[in-house]
Amino acid sequence: MATAAITSFLLAFAAAVGGDPTAPSHGIRPDTLLLRDVMVVRGNGTPPFGPTDVLLRGNQIESVGKFAGKEAPAAEIDGSGKYLLPGFFNLHGHIQEERAGIAIENEYQFSLWLACGITSVRDVGSPFDRSLELRAQSASGAIAAPRFWIYPFLNNGKPEALRQQVRELKQKGADGLKLFSMDRDALDAVVGEAKALGLPTTIHMGVEETTVLDCCRLGMTSIEHWYGVPDAALVGLQRFPPDFSHSNEIDRFRWAGRLWREADATRLETVLRAMVDAKLAWDPTLAIYEASRDLTRAQNQPWFRDHLHPGLAKFFEPDLASHGSYFIGWTSTDEAYWRENYRIWMAAVKRFADLGGTVTCGEDAGFIYQMYGFGYLRELELHEEAGFTPLEVLKQATVDGARVLGVDASLGRIRAGHLADLVLVNGNPLDNLRLLYPTGADIEVDGRPVHAGGIEWTIKDGIPYHGPTLLERVRAIVAEARRAPKPAAPGTGGAGGTGGGCCAGG
Numbered sequence: 001m002a003t004a005a006i007t008s009f010l011l012a013f014a015a016a017v018g019g020d021p022t023a024p025s026h027g028i029r030p031d032t033l034l035l036r037d038v039m040v041v042r043g044n045g046t047p048p049f050g051p052t053d054v055l056l057r058g059n060q061i062e063s064v065g066k067f068a069g070k071e072a073p074a075a076e077i078d079g080s081g082k083y084l085l086p087g088f089f090n091l092h093g094h095i096q097e098e099r100a101g102i103a104i105e106n107e108y109q110f111s112l113w114l115a116c117g118i119t120s121v122r123d124v125g126s127p128f129d130r131s132l133e134l135r136a137q138s139a140s141g142a143i144a145a146p147r148f149w150i151y152p153f154l155n156n157g158k159p160e161a162l163r164q165q166v167r168e169l170k171q172k173g174a175d176g177l178k179l180f181s182m183d184r185d186a187l188d189a190v191v192g193e194a195k196a197l198g199l200p201t202t203i204h205m206g207v208e209e210t211t212v213l214d215c216c217r218l219g220m221t222s223i224e225h226w227y228g229v230p231d232a233a234l235v236g237l238q239r240f241p242p243d244f245s246h247s248n249e250i251d252r253f254r255w256a257g258r259l260w261r262e263a264d265a266t267r268l269e270t271v272l273r274a275m276v277d278a279k280l281a282w283d284p285t286l287a288i289y290e291a292s293r294d295l296t297r298a299q300n301q302p303w304f305r306d307h308l309h310p311g312l313a314k315f316f317e318p319d320l321a322s323h324g325s326y327f328i329g330w331t332s333t334d335e336a337y338w339r340e341n342y343r344i345w346m347a348a349v350k351r352f353a354d355l356g357g358t359v360t361c362g363e364d365a366g367f368i369y370q371m372y373g374f375g376y377l378r379e380l381e382l383h384e385e386a387g388f389t390p391l392e393v394l395k396q397a398t399v400d401g402a403r404v405l406g407v408d409a410s411l412g413r414i415r416a417g418h419l420a421d422l423v424l425v426n427g428n429p430l431d432n433l434r435l436l437y438p439t440g441a442d443i444e445v446d447g448r449p450v451h452a453g454g455i456e457w458t459i460k461d462g463i464p465y466h467g468p469t470l471l472e473r474v475r476a477i478v479a480e481a482r483r484a485p486k487p488a489a490p491g492t493g494g495a496g497g498t499g500g501g502c503c504a505g506g
């Protein structure tokens with residue numbers, strides 16, 4: 001072909017395909033988006049495959065497989081060397097608009113969640129009306145945020161009043177309920193009413209009159225944290241010192257670190273089997289307690305330098321007025337007990353999964369030195385430490401989370417017809433989960449350290465968000481808030497706010 005002929009052929013081709021496809025714009029959903037030459041981790045535990053192509057149309061995955069369409073996509077991403085995963089489910093989030101009296105911008109929290117690959121959040125206790133507003137704004141694409149499922153918070157109380165509260169919350173639009181520390185008659189009433197209304201229930205099961213066996217008996221959906229599991233396997237009651245006070249968080253968390261060692265191994269096996277039989281899922285939130293076993297690590301996370309909001313920084317300072325900031329006189333002995341606590345706890349989570357139980361991933365960030373998103377990625381690492389392979393961890397973070405929320409028919413997997421919630425990683429997270437951190441990780445190339453990794457794009461409902469752009473925005477918000485912190489708006493504390501005591505509490 002002569003040069004002129006080639007040129008005219010190319011021009012004709014370009015006209016036919018509507019011009020060169022370009023990279024997508026941050027925050028704008030293209031009509032069609034082609035992810036070319038990606039390795040795919042579907043999310044359901046099946047082996048990774050590819051390189052192949054994934055075509056999105058609007059907010060849906062249209063096809064998975066080599067793209068041979070005549071129509072050029074409106075936007076295209078070269079995915080060579082990259083891994084595509086379903087968007088992550090954070091089953092224990094709190095929308096927080098203040099910490100320690102300082103306002104937290106929604107954009108700060110939501111950008112961090114998206115930058116860390118989180119496209120779905122189960123909100124388990126935040127100011128309810130405000131959460132409903134944000135859920136609607138996210139669903140319509142008005143704000144850059146994950147999808148939200150709102151589980152308002154219910155505390156102990158009189159059974160009839162609680163039943164009424166459950167009906168009102170359902171009527172106002174609750175997706176489920178988050179329960180906390182209940183006596184048996186209260187728990188029976190709440191769960192009975194919730195089941196009659198078709199509302200799923202999860203619980204922060206502390207050391208209470210009730211244990212996880214009550215959750216099994218009542219057919220609840222899931223449990224948060226862990227206390228109610230070893231508590232159900234004790235012979236008698238936990239052995240506290242005579243001057244112990246549950247109201248004092250130093251006492252409470254110190255002695256929580258000695259709870260798993262008191263569980264009877266035979267009874268524990270029975271409890272885990274009962275949980276599996278009752279189809280009660282477990283959201284262990286391993287990361288939120290990590291400061292208890294390694295305070296120095298928790299206080300010196302490298303991303304704090306440029307990304308820690310001054311509201312969080314102030315909230316994390318040891319101070320009994322802030323829930324979870326109990327590190328006053330924390331000793332090497334406390335850490336040694338907590339390390340043993342983790343060993344038994346992790347073995348129990350693994351055993352539960354081996355018996356057929358569903359394990360999910362949740363962060364509970366905004367407390368105890370955990371930042372939004374980063375705490376979630378640390379959770380994934382700790383699931384690996386508990387004995388799961390990265391492929392299993394990614395299943396817990398995606399398919400299993402979607403199943404517990406009851407949305408696995410349309411979310412949680414990379415499959416044609418599913419909603420387009422996806423994460424594109426620079427590198428292979430099955431080789432190193434740390435590649436998921438938006439600040440990247442050091443990898444070895446020819447014997448030398450090279451900084452790599454990071455999530456390049458998080459796609460939620462077909463809208464692509466560029467990871468580095470999100471993180472740049474987070475740094476700008478932090479710099480401004482450090483220069484001139486804004487006081488929290490009245491009423492933004494709510495459940496899970498300062499001293500709220502709803503979370504991670506022993």
Ligand SMILES: [Zn+2]
Pocket residue numbers: 092094124364502503504
């Ligand atoms: Zn919580």
